[in-house]
Amino acid sequence: MRQERSPAPFFSIRGLEKSFNNKPVLTGVTLDVEEGETLVVLGASGVGKTVLLRHLNGLLQPDRGEVRVRGVSLNDRDEEQLAELRKDVGMVFQLGGLFDSLTVYENIAYPLREHTAWREREISRRVGELLAAVELERSGKLYPAELSGGMRKRVALARALALEPKAVLYDEPTTGLDPLATRKINLLIRNLQRRLGFTSVVVTHDLRSAFAVGDRFALLDGGKVCFMGNRETVSRAEDGLMKEFVEAAL
Ligand SMILES: Nc1ncnc2c1ncn2[C@@H]1O[C@H](COP(=O)(O)OP(=O)(O)OP(=O)(O)O)[C@@H](O)[C@H]1O
Ligand SMILES: [Mg+2]
Numbered sequence: 001m002r003q004e005r006s007p008a009p010f011f012s013i014r015g016l017e018k019s020f021n022n023k024p025v026l027t028g029v030t031l032d033v034e035e036g037e038t039l040v041v042l043g044a045s046g047v048g049k050t051v052l053l054r055h056l057n058g059l060l061q062p063d064r065g066e067v068r069v070r071g072v073s074l075n076d077r078d079e080e081q082l083a084e085l086r087k088d089v090g091m092v093f094q095l096g097g098l099f100d101s102l103t104v105y106e107n108i109a110y111p112l113r114e115h116t117a118w119r120e121r122e123i124s125r126r127v128g129e130l131l132a133a134v135e136l137e138r139s140g141k142l143y144p145a146e147l148s149g150g151m152r153k154r155v156a157l158a159r160a161l162a163l164e165p166k167a168v169l170y171d172e173p174t175t176g177l178d179p180l181a182t183r184k185i186n187l188l189i190r191n192l193q194r195r196l197g198f199t200s201v202v203v204t205h206d207l208r209s210a211f212a213v214g215d216r217f218a219l220l221d222g223g224k225v226c227f228m229g230n231r232e233t234v235s236r237a238e239d240g241l242m243k244e245f246v247e248a249a250l
Helices: 049-056 079-088 104-115 120-133 149-161 179-196 207-213 231-235 240-249
Strands: 011-020 023-033 038-042 064-069 089-092 167-171 199-204 216-221 224-230
Touching: 011 049, 023 049, 023 224, 038 049, 038 179, 038 207, 049 064, 049 167, 049 199, 079 089, 089 149, 104 120, 104 149, 120 149, 149 167, 149 179, 179 199, 179 207, 199 207, 207 240, 216 240, 224 231, 224 240, 231 240
Parallel strands: 038 199, 038 216, 089 167, 167 199
Antiparallel strands: 011 023, 011 064, 216 224
């Protein structure tokens, strides 16, 4: 009988260590993110969630250990190869990371202008689709300073999707938003993921948002993954910190 093999994980992180100025932040993170799933990384402020995320598209290099993307190691890739990788792995930055001097339209068009040879008509069509996907059809001419926090996050999301990445990394997509805007973003993340089927890693310290978008959950503490599970095992956690997270969210 033929042996069924499960497909290789999209991201495979092994023994990842990272220090800054001799201060250890990650001390051995080992984690797989399966193709097509939404993995949520939970953890207290300052624990290293953003640092971990930035290793997944090569914005940071490990001191020790390895990140593989679809089986290919990111160690020792040059900038050109990493730029290629970032077309496949889009990122929504914690503070949005929009260009203040560009309109919403131009912000979203930016990666298309950088990485494709499309004509203005094609760019305009694609930006229009993306604006519709994040419900900002009428906001193309506005500048980031004229947007609310939730709108800014949606523009950042549209920009991250412009090149049709195979994976999307979200750094705190709902932090600082009111409950309705939070709900809207969570629904958007869930629906886009379902429709387009990409792999997602969402960093948050908000368990409610985590449950709204995630399939599996990893809790980061002391530089390592201290808990890994699905909705059910998270809700039933007996382990100290995970249990505290769940209780704090009630
Ligand atoms: N480029 C850097 N240089 C020096 N220290 C850094 C750098 N990036 C991160 N750190 C340190 O690493 C630690 C973890 O930071 P990180 O931003 O990953 O936390 P976080 O879990 O994302 O927190 P938050 O929930 O507040 O966003 C912090 O102590 C931070 O000061
Ligand atoms: Mg962070």
